[in-house]
Amino acid sequence: xxxxxxxxxxxxxxxxxxxxxxxxxxxxxxxxxxxxxxxxxxxxxxxxxxxxxxxxxxxxxxxxxxxxxxxxxxxxxxxxxxxxxxxxxxxxxxxxxxxxxxxxxxxxxxxxxxxxxxxxxxxxxxxxxxxxxxxxxxxxxxxxxxxxxxxxxxxxxxxxxxxxxxxxxxxxxxxxxxxxxxxxxxxxxxxxxxxxxxxxxxxxxxxxxxxxxxxxxxxxxxxxxxxxxxxxxxxxxxxxxxxxxxxxxxxxxxxxxxxxxxxxxxxxxxxxxxxxxxxxxxxxxxxxxx
Numbered sequence: 001x002x003x004x005x006x007x008x009x010x011x012x013x014x015x016x017x018x019x020x021x022x023x024x025x026x027x028x029x030x031x032x033x034x035x036x037x038x039x040x041x042x043x044x045x046x047x048x049x050x051x052x053x054x055x056x057x058x059x060x061x062x063x064x065x066x067x068x069x070x071x072x073x074x075x076x077x078x079x080x081x082x083x084x085x086x087x088x089x090x091x092x093x094x095x096x097x098x099x100x101x102x103x104x105x106x107x108x109x110x111x112x113x114x115x116x117x118x119x120x121x122x123x124x125x126x127x128x129x130x131x132x133x134x135x136x137x138x139x140x141x142x143x144x145x146x147x148x149x150x151x152x153x154x155x156x157x158x159x160x161x162x163x164x165x166x167x168x169x170x171x172x173x174x175x176x177x178x179x180x181x182x183x184x185x186x187x188x189x190x191x192x193x194x195x196x197x198x199x200x201x202x203x204x205x206x207x208x209x210x211x212x213x214x215x216x217x218x219x220x221x222x223x224x225x226x227x228x229x230x231x232x233x234x235x236x237x238x239x240x241x242x243x244x245x246x247x248x249x250x251x252x253x254x255x256x257x258x259x260x261x262x263x264x265x266x267x268x269x270x271x272x273x274x275x276x277x278x279x280x281x282x283x284x285x286x287x288x289x290x
Contacts, residue, residue, distance in 0.1 A: 006035040008090050011143075013284045014151055016095035017158065019140050024048075024077035024084050032074045037090040038115055039067040040161070041075070042136045046084020049076040052116045059086075064122065064133055066165075068114030069093065089136050094273070096158055104166065121168045128168040135161050181223045184209060188220070196235050198259050202228050236260060237273045244282045251278045 010018050018037075021044070041050060042064045050057045050065050052073045057065045067073050077084045122129040135157045142150040142157070188205045205228065206216035220228045236258040243254050255266035255278075270278050 004031065004033050006033045008035050008037050012151065013281075015154055016092035017090065017139075017154060019087065019089045019136070019143050021085060021087055021140065024086075027076065027078070029076040030074045032072050034070050034072050035090070036069050037092050038069050039073075040089040040132070040136055041065050041067070042087040042089070042133050044085040044087065046086070047078040048084065048086055049078065051075065055116060055119075057119065062129075062133060064129065064136070066115040066119050068116050071114050071116055087136050087140055089139060091158055093162075096155065096162070101159075101162075104162075115165075118165055118169060120171070121165065125168050128164050131164050132161050135164075181219075185220065185223055192232060192235055196232075196239050196259070197257055200232050200259070233269050234273065237269055240266075240270065240278065241274070241281065244278055245285055251282075254278060 008018055010016055016037075024046070041048065041059070043059045043061050045061055048059045050059060050067075050073065052065070052067050052071055059065055139154050139157050142153045147153075187208050191205060191208055192200055202217065203213060205220075206213050209216065211219065217228060220231075224231060226234070240254050240258045240260075243249065243257055244251075247254075249257070251266075252263060255261060255263055258266075260266040260269065267277060270276075270281070274281050276284070
């Protein structure tokens with residue numbers, strides 16, 4: 001089976017999202033492909049046969065399908081009058097995480113539990129389906145009109161989609177951790193937040209919650225779905241993004257300010273979360289703001 005990795009380019013760098021309306025002809029079939037972004041397809045007219053790895057979905061007007069990050073997929077269109085129309089929403093879920101949503105990081109980004117596993121929701125929950133379909137259409141309208149504050153509207157609508165999925169998942173797949181586990185780690189998350197621009201030590205974090213070093217490392221990853229080091233690096237890069245956009249300091253200084261004085265490491269971590277260098281990130285953000 002031949003497949004390719006699709007490189008999705010976002011129109012607005014402040015929004016890690018792309019949405020468009022696609023028009024297809026009868027019996028048009030795409031190649032197998034994948035991308036790191038989550039994808040939602042919403043049918044407006046016609047019929048679309050969607051293949052997601054070993055799963056198949058026959059979608060008609062008003063229906064949708066979720067495709068998880070890096071899942072192989074392809075589709076084939078059908079229409080009685082020769083054409084069909086559907087909306088395609090693609091977004092990087094990682095860029096929509098913030099302090100309040102981190103407890104759900106594992107649920108939303110666990111590669112062992114792709115989003116396609118949640119498609120069962122739409123078979124018996126019309127309210128959830130209609131809510132997400134409506135949100136996707138609103139995102140499309142916002143991206144077309146670009147009224148003042150549309151970035152805020154799009155961000156809120158994507159979070160609404162995520163919230164709808166969380167609250168509609170009766171199977172609790174994957175089983176996310178109880179709030180007691182998250183509450184137990186709250187002092188550690190506060191410690192990281194307060195010292196994100198300095199040196200953060202796992203030994204100190206484990207001491208705060210009175211755990212042994214080795215137990216803490218395993219416990220943290222089990223609860224949040226990412227290692228302690230990954231979480232710290234993620235928070236540091238998010239702070240670096242803010243500094244790059246709000247201060248006229250050079251990139252080396254930014255690395256120093258977030259506690260990453262090793263420029264090779266700083267660049268490597270920054271590219272991991274942004275697919276570009278700190279300099280290119282600042283440049284593209286500045287060009288969009290003109």
